[in-house]
Amino acid sequence: MSIRRIKALTKKEFIQMSRDIRSLGGALFIPLLMIFLFGYALSLDVDRIPTVLLDNDRTAVSREFTHLLSNSRYFTLVRTLDRDSEIDVALARREALMALVIPVGFSSAVREGHKAPVQAIFDGSDSNTASIAVGYFKAVAAGFDIALQEKRIRRAGLKMVEMPLEARIRVWFNPELKSKNFIIPGLAAVIMMAICALMTALSVSRERETGTLEQLFSTPLSSMELLIGKLLPYLCVGLADMALVVGAGVLIFDVPFRGSYLDLFVTTLIFLIGTLSWGLFISVISRTQLQASQIAMLSAYLPSFLLSGFIYPIENMPIVLQVITYIVPARYFVEILQGLFLEGVGLPVLWPQLLALVIYAVLVLNLARKRFAKRLM
């Protein structure tokens, strides 16, 4: 292995990259764009649920209940309806996610302490938002109900029945329950995987398609030298991406970083070596850039987005998919990143995940080298 030859190839790759400013700019700009989208615009946190109201009772009590609902930050009253048939239209047109129907006789039932039903109709299309909305509604209703009971008991001159249990729920690591705090660290992993694998996947197939690969083969470069020379420039791009993502996440979006930056650097480096080698491997086995890009999307982007636990919890998946997640490197990277960012636990706790990444990197690097060697002969 000759350092001089690797240096020459790396230099050629860098020059090629710097001529194509848009590709390079894209590789750096897309991660930033995604961070900004996730930091500012995207959230799974449900609040201000648009609600329409059909109040057939029209009394002080029914208004008291609807006020309580619209004053909580979870519900916003968008319109008051006059007829049953309007509910259908309001939900179908997506004007509202919830329709609250208060029947005639609500206030008299409340006054006499009888059961007073109210109906809440939800648009269940988005099941996640709907089930969170249902939970909020039940909580508001339970609060109102307790207040009603308490009023009656006090009026009768009795002491309020003490509730035997009180739930004290404490949230660790992400107490404000901001979805950006868990999504941004995971996002870093997905971006690395998508951008880096895609860029490298095109790098060799491009030389083949434009016919410069033969020239490269006629040089005295060995397969390992070729591999390293192709890897290094993209490794730099990947590290720069990571620095951008972490910097923007911590400085602009106040995502807490509680671990050590050295741990972060080591993990990123190992993850990148594996991912870039995978990209190169794809590049060698595909004949055109179109093929390479499709295979890279399928084998790098899709699993790292869906099967890494970045948004969708792994424990919800069917067992077969849960088993498959063990061979998705992004899974381990996401675990380490969330550990470093939110929980402040370092490699002493997360070493099994790091070990998995090392094994992956070594395996894929070897695989890519073997395929390169075959092509060179």
Added chain:
Amino acid sequence: MRLMFLRVKVFLIKEVLQALRDPRLRFLIILPPLLQLVAFGYAANLDLKNIPMALYDEDNSRISRELAFAFSSSGYFKFVSRVQSPEEMTALIDRGTVSAALHFGPDLAARVGSGRTALVQVIVAGTNSNTASLVQSYSSQIIERYNRARLKERIDRNPSLKTILPAGAEGILQPEIRVWYNTALVSRNFYVPGIIALVIMVSILNLTAMAVVREKEIGTMEQIMVTPIRPIEFILGKTLPFALIGIFQVALVSSVGVFWFDVPMRGSLLLLFLALLIFLLSLLALGLFISSISRNQQQSLVTTFFFIFPIILLSGFIFPIANMPEIIQYVTYLNPLRYFLVIIRDIFLKGSGLEILWPQMAALLAIGLVVMTLAVRRVGKTLD
């Protein structure tokens, strides 16, 4: 005119042959959409069941065991480990072995027995905020149910309370929850129609964006330029094969969605087909546009991604548009996927017709026409 049809036809045949000659590409037209559908159908699930939980029971009384049973039999939680110390509990949460822990203090039974309120501590790892809010909501519901059951016992024993609270322990206010369209609240029913939209968008954009630029990069563009083909014919020939591929992919993915994943299809297939054609217009136009402004395939791929990410993320596919800041909500009005998602989800789940969906269809058509005009102009320039 006849000559034009002939030229388009010949060019179309060349393009289809080029696409189908490559066995790996043939494979890539079928496999990625299916894999994406299966992965999303099974993996994209935010509905929580069997959340791993640790139990730290310092009381070990009849009441604490009853409560623990109420948690484990709810279906939401599964005790994966019983711990004996706070340190053990912390370690399990740190390592991510459990997402939550349930803690009963040593005086639980004593306090409840003497009529005082006892604390039940639930510790939630907020790492995934969505999971954490569901854990919060589920555990409060379980505790509340327990309280109501005890209240009922008291009312049953005490006749004077019965006259004060004739409604009984279930309470006066009776919320009656109805869920429409996706009554069982299955994530899959929400995601599968969305993934159909996503799959064709990604594959059509990618294919079209690389199509023109490929001819440029490998030097066959000059050969095309010396033929008598006109820009509009060139564009038709370049895009029609991909439109056919897109329609085929939607048919494939929709059938799997309906027959394998049991996603309800309540609306009209004809309307869906019409909407698909309009959506394809925007996609082909955007792909052509990217292709015409790129010098090589790597550039066009990077540019495609530059468009794809915001289009997906700002479409309401995963993240509800209503949760976005107002300015960003206005930006989403330019996003063709936003409209198509509403159309395809409403046709599938709500069975909505044209009378409800026409604003979305009109917006989609307008976006398609504008982008197509831009793209045709750009491509025309490169051909002249």
